Each structure stands twice: as C-alpha cells, then as structure tokens.
Amino acid sequence: MERPWLELYPEEIKKELEYNPAPLQDYLTKAAELYPEKSAIHFMGKEIKYNELYDSALKFANYLKTLGVEKGDRVAIMLPNTPQSVIGYYGVLFAGGVVVQTNPLYMEREIEYQMNDSGAKVILTLDILFPRVTKVMKETSLQHVIVTAIKDYLPFPKNLIYPFIQKKQYGIVVKVEPSDQFHLFTDIMKTADNKPIDIPFDFEEDLALLQYTGGTTGFPKGVMLTHKNLVSNAAMCDAWLYKCKKGEEIMLGILPFFHVYGMTAVMILSVMQGYKMILLPKFDAETTLKTIQKQRPTLFPGAPTIYIGLLNHPELKKYDLSSIDSCLSGSAPLPVEVQQRFEEVTGGKLVEGYGLTESSPVTHANFLWDRERIKGSIGIPWPDTDAGVFSMETGEKLPPNEIGEIWVKGPQVMKGYWNKPEETEMTLRDGWLLTGDLGYMDEKGYFYVVDRKKDMIIAGGFNIYPREIEEVLYEHPDVQEVVAAGIPDPYRGETVKAYVVLKENSKVTEEELDSFARKHLAAYKVPRLYDFRDELPKTAVGKILRRALVEEEKNKLNDKDEKLG
Numbered sequence: 001m002e003r004p005w006l007e008l009y010p011e012e013i014k015k016e017l018e019y020n021p022a023p024l025q026d027y028l029t030k031a032a033e034l035y036p037e038k039s040a041i042h043f044m045g046k047e048i049k050y051n052e053l054y055d056s057a058l059k060f061a062n063y064l065k066t067l068g069v070e071k072g073d074r075v076a077i078m079l080p081n082t083p084q085s086v087i088g089y090y091g092v093l094f095a096g097g098v099v100v101q102t103n104p105l106y107m108e109r110e111i112e113y114q115m116n117d118s119g120a121k122v123i124l125t126l127d128i129l130f131p132r133v134t135k136v137m138k139e140t141s142l143q144h145v146i147v148t149a150i151k152d153y154l155p156f157p158k159n160l161i162y163p164f165i166q167k168k169q170y171g172i173v174v175k176v177e178p179s180d181q182f183h184l185f186t187d188i189m190k191t192a193d194n195k196p197i198d199i200p201f202d203f204e205e206d207l208a209l210l211q212y213t214g215g216t217t218g219f220p221k222g223v224m225l226t227h228k229n230l231v232s233n234a235a236m237c238d239a240w241l242y243k244c245k246k247g248e249e250i251m252l253g254i255l256p257f258f259h260v261y262g263m264t265a266v267m268i269l270s271v272m273q274g275y276k277m278i279l280l281p282k283f284d285a286e287t288t289l290k291t292i293q294k295q296r297p298t299l300f301p302g303a304p305t306i307y308i309g310l311l312n313h314p315e316l317k318k319y320d321l322s323s324i325d326s327c328l329s330g331s332a333p334l335p336v337e338v339q340q341r342f343e344e345v346t347g348g349k350l351v352e353g354y355g356l357t358e359s360s361p362v363t364h365a366n367f368l369w370d371r372e373r374i375k376g377s378i379g380i381p382w383p384d385t386d387a388g389v390f391s392m393e394t395g396e397k398l399p400p401n402e403i404g405e406i407w408v409k410g411p412q413v414m415k416g417y418w419n420k421p422e423e424t425e426m427t428l429r430d431g432w433l434l435t436g437d438l439g440y441m442d443e444k445g446y447f448y449v450v451d452r453k454k455d456m457i458i459a460g461g462f463n464i465y466p467r468e469i470e471e472v473l474y475e476h477p478d479v480q481e482v483v484a485a486g487i488p489d490p491y492r493g494e495t496v497k498a499y500v501v502l503k504e505n506s507k508v509t510e511e512e513l514d515s516f517a518r519k520h521l522a523a524y525k526v527p528r529l530y531d532f533r534d535e536l537p538k539t540a541v542g543k544i545l546r547r548a549l550v551e552e553e554k555n556k557l558n559d560k561d562e563k564l565g
Contacts, residue, residue, distance in 0.1 A: 003386065003445065005445030007445075008444065010367075012243075018235075019231060019232065024093055024230060025094045027268075027272045028054055031050045032054035038276070041086060042295060043153055046154060046155045050274070057091040058196065060090075060188060062195060062197065064095040064097065067143070067144050067183075069121065069122060073097050074098045074099075074100045074119055075095075075099060076118065076123040077123075078104050078111075079104060079126060081254070086257070094197050096197070098209065101260075101263065102123070103522060105522035105524060107519070108132055108136050110522060115142055116141065117222060120140075121144065123142055125146070127148070128172060128174055130145065130147050131172075144181055144182075144183060145183070147182060147185065148184075152186055203228050207224050207225065207226055208227045211357050219465070221418065221420055225415070229413070229414060230360055231272075232384065232411035233361070233411075234264055234269045236362065239382070243326075243368075244273070246274055250323075251277050251298075251299045252266075252297035253267070253278055254283050254288060254302060255303070259462075261301070261330050261355070285310055285313045292324065293319045298323055298324065299324075300326070303329060303330060305493070307342050308338055311338065325349070327351070328352075328362075329351065329352050329353065330355065333352070333449075333493065339351070353366070353379065354378035356435055358427065358433055360413075360414070363381060363385050364378045365378075365380075365382065366379035380445050384410050388406075389407075395429075400442055401440055404440070405435065408433050409433065414428075458493055459494045459495050459496060460491075462524045464486070469521065472517055473517065476508070476513060476516050478502050482498055483546050484527060486550070487550065488553065495529065498513070498529070498530050499536055501536060510532075513527075514527070
C-alpha cells in the first residue's frame with residue numbers, strides 16, 4: 001500500500017478534511033456570533049470576550065483603510081503574544097491586507113531587510129521597539145508606525161505599575177507623540193469605526209501571510225501562505241485533537257505568534273474552535289507554572305526547551321499541572337525522557353510533531369490517543385497530507401526503510417517564496433514540497449528524520465541562518481574568516497558556535513566579538529561559543545567545510561560519552 005498510514009487513523013480522524021472554505025477572518029466573525037460572551041483571551045488578568053475581539057479587529061481594519069491599506073498590501077506585526085497581536089492580525093485580514101510577522105527580537109538591520117523585501121507599508125509594534133523601527137524607517141517602504149504597549153491591555157492597577165517595571169527591565173520609557181506617520185493603538189480603539197468591511201477573497205489564491213524563513217544560501221525568504229494553507233492546517237490540527245470539545249478548551253499561548261507554529265496551532269485553531277487563549281508575552285518557567293495552576297489550560301502546544309524548562313524548575317512539585325490534557329511538541333526533536341517525565345507530572349499526553357514554515361507548518365505527528373507512539377519517529381502524515389521519501393539522485397520514490405529526502409504534499413503547502421521564483425522552483429516540484437530533511441518511512445507508515453540536508457541551525461525552537469551571522473562577523477575589522485554552525489546542545493537542541501580566523505597580529509577577544517554581534521543580531525542568533533583557529537577546513541576550491549566542523553563536535557561528544565560510560 002502506497003499510504004500505509006491511512007490504515008492507522010482512528011475512526012474519529014476523517015480521511016477527508018471538512019472545513020468551511022472561507023478566509024481566516026470569517027472564522028473570527030463566526031466565533032463572535034457563536035460565543036459572543038465567551039472569553040477569547042486571558043492576558044495577565046485581563047479578559048477579552050469574542051465579541052470584543054471581533055469589534056477591536058474591525059476598528060483596526062477600518063483605521064488601516066484610512067491609512068490607505070488596500071487589498072494585497074503588506075502590514076507588519078512586530079509584537080510578542082498580546083491581545084494587540086491577535087487584534088492586529090485579524091484586523092489586517094479584515095482590511096484585505098497580508099500580514100508580515102516580524103520577530104520583536106530583531107535588530108535594525110534585520111527589520112530593514114524584512115520591511116524592504118516585503119514592501120510593508122505599515123507596522124504595528126511595541127513602544128520599546130519604536131526607536132529601532134524609526135532608525136530604519138527612511139530606508140524602507142514603511143509609511144506608518146502604529147505603537148502599542150504591554151500596559152494597554154493590563155487590568156488596574158497592573159497598567160499603572162507596569163511602566164515602572166518596564167523601565168527597570170529595559171532602562172527606557174518611550175513616549176510617542178501622534179503624527180501623520182505615528183499612531184497610537186489606544187487612540188485607534190477609542191475612535192475608529194467598527195463597521196464590517198466587504199472585500200471579495202479568493203480562498204485558494206489570496207495571501208494571508210508572509211512568514212519569513214530561510215537557509216544557508218541567502219537571507220530569509222518570505223513564505224507565501226494563503227488563506228487555504230492556514231485554514232486547512234488548523235483544520236488538520238483540530239482533526240488530530242478529536243477528543244477536544246469545540247468552544248470548551250483552554251489553550252496556553254506561550255509559542256510566539258510571530259512563529260508560524262504558534263500562529264496556526266494556538267491562535268488560528270483557537271479562533272476556529274472557539275477556545276480561550278491564555279497569552280504569555282515570553283516564556284518564564286515560574287510564571288508559566290503559576291499560570292497553569294491558576295488558569296487550568298487543557299491544551300499546551302510547545303517546544304522541547306519549554307517543557308525542559310518547566311521540568312527543571314526547582315519548585316515544580318509545588319504546582320498542580322493536572323489540567324493539561326494534550327501537548328504537541330514541535331520546532332526541535334523531543335527527547336523521550338522529557339516526554340515521559342512531562343506526562344508523569346501532568347497526567348496528560350505529549351507527542352512530537354514535524355513540519356516546516358513552508359507547510360503552514362505541520363505535516364506529521366504522533367498519535368495522542370488510541371494508537372501506538374513510536375520512539376524516535378515524527379509520526380505519520382496528517383489528514384489530507386501525502387508524504388514520501390525520494391532518492392536524492394534520481395528523484396524516484398523509495399521503498400520503506402530506505403533513506404532519502406522527505407517530500408510532502410497537501411493543501412497546507414505554500415504558494416511559493418515571495419519574489420523568488422528560482423528558489424520556489426527548487427523547493428516545489430509537481431505539487432510536492434522538498435523539505436531538505438533526510439529520513440525514511442517504515443512499513444507501517446511512520447516517518448523518521450535522520451539528518452538535515454540544510455545547514456540551518458535550530459536553537460531553542462528558533463531557525464537561525466549561518467550566513468546572517470557570518471556576514472555580521474565579517475564586518476568586524478579583525479575577522480579574516482568565519483563560519484557559523486549549529487552544534488549539539490542538551491537544552492536548546494543546538495547552539496550557535498562561530499569558528500574564527502583572525503587577521504595577523506589581531507588580539508580581539510571573545511567578549512569583544514560577542515559585543516559586536518549583539519549590536520547587529522537578535523539575541524538568539526548571537527554565537528554562544530567562539531573557537532579561534534589558525535585555519536578552517538576547506539574544499540579544493542576554497543569552500544569552508546561547515547559539516548566537517550559539526551562532525552568534529554559530534555565526535556568530541558561521542559568520545560566524552562564513551563569516557564563517561
């Protein structure tokens with residue numbers, strides 16, 4: 001049988017997905033009709049009902065129209081998980097725009113690149129990030145900056161206290177004066193019209209999102225995801241969670257919405273199903289444990305680093321985590337011991353999934369209930385998703401247990417890369433998405449990833465592209481050669497290490513390079529380790545052999561394990 005996994009599906013998982021082929025924002029309209037008084041968002045003590053969320057999104061949409069946003073225009077959102085990030089997302093879609101999710105950790109050069117590449121006209125961001133945006137605004141197509149603050153959606157008296165906490169934490173307080181270019185989110189919510197906007201949409205073709213990802217061959221690429229891509233993937237997620245009850249579950253929103261996994265598996269799914277979202281703007285183990293005990297979430301999508309962080313908290317036993325029923329882990333391999341211990345602590349189920357930004361993102365997962373979970377496997381393809389392992393040499397589909405490149409096909413597969421037809425052609429082939437990951441499928445239909453064809457680094461769930469790091473370090477006057485690589489890390493999955501050859505007579509230190517890198521890169525991209533060398537391994541034509549350095553690190557670990565054993 002070509003798709004043996006179909007025989008594994010429980011009866012509750014339909015082999016043909018059923019969902020309304022409507023744009024994403026229509027699902028918020030429907031949720032507001034079905035659950036007007038139900039809490040859609042809990043944020044640090046503040047409750048927002050579905051009818052309030054819908055009303056706020058329409059206000060934001062109507063204001064965007066007054067700024068000249070038309071159908072297809074790109075609007076960037078540079079926020080952590082806050083009510084404003086949800087309001088802004090659906091507001092952009094109601095206005096007919098395309099969301100450009102922008103990591104709030106980005107520094108000026110990264111913001112400038114993404115705004116220029118996407119052509120975004122408007123950006124919604126935090127007050128503390130406002131100076132970064134304005135520094136590069138003249139170099140981009142940005143015409144308007146909409147500014148909000150964490151305190152804007154905090155209940156009394158937290159809203160009064162938070163600015164003092166923010167000043168202590170970040171050392172700055174930013175006050176933005178409204179102008180023709182700069183706009184306050186709070187003013188929009190007070191004054192904007194909330195009338196419905198009627199814009200025709202093509203469900204299959206119209207873009208909802210530009211989600212940036214990339215590889216070692218260049219800067220991040222804008223992945224074009226349509227309304228169909230995102231709706232279908234959220235519907236697949238709902239099918240996988242077939243024991244969950246529409247309108248009743250409580251979703252823990254730690255995964256950032258500027259990452260497509262959090263956006264789809266938390267935000268979009270919650271709105272589609274009428275769930276309540278508990279939003280946390282950043283991961284802190286103690287805050288998360290307290291939130292779980294008090295708010296009693298039932299669903300907890302996460303990443304291995306999050307689960308590890310909770311399990312290693314010294315006062316874990318103090319907290320009641322028994323409300324948690326279902327967890328889908330992504331972004332990095334899930335260690336078996338972490339899965340087992342987390343299930344023991346919570347009494348719920350934790351399984352590993354797999355996907356890519358280019359697939360909205362999920363394509364595979366292990367079963368939560370009623371079926372076997374295979375150690376070391378990424379699971380089986382989701383409903384309406386096809387997958388196979390193909391020969392790197394011939395492009396032919398391989399039989400079970402033979403290693404090749406994993407390809408996937410389904411309604412969640414991207415339309416292509418924004419303004420990059422050559423890269424699109426290299427990644428999409430006759431409807432198949434070439435993942436760049438090497439693996440195999442067993443006789444039952446379970447898939448296994450054994451290596452990555454790409455050199456992309458995944459540290460703590462973040463995708464990091466070596467070339468970005470290298471280009472920054474090459475700008476340092478003392479650096480002659482540099483290569484960045486991901487090396488194994490027990491907590492982050494991988495961590496960034498920079499191998500550096502300095503110019504003759506240079507005495508630059510690791511601390512100086514680190515300080516230089518932090519000025520130009522988001523914190524999670526900055527190398528954690530530096531290795532100064534006289535030379536780097538190269539091919540006959542002078543290409544630095546990154547993989548040789550990674551293998552060297554793995555051999556060191558193996559030697560260490562053997563000695564300990």
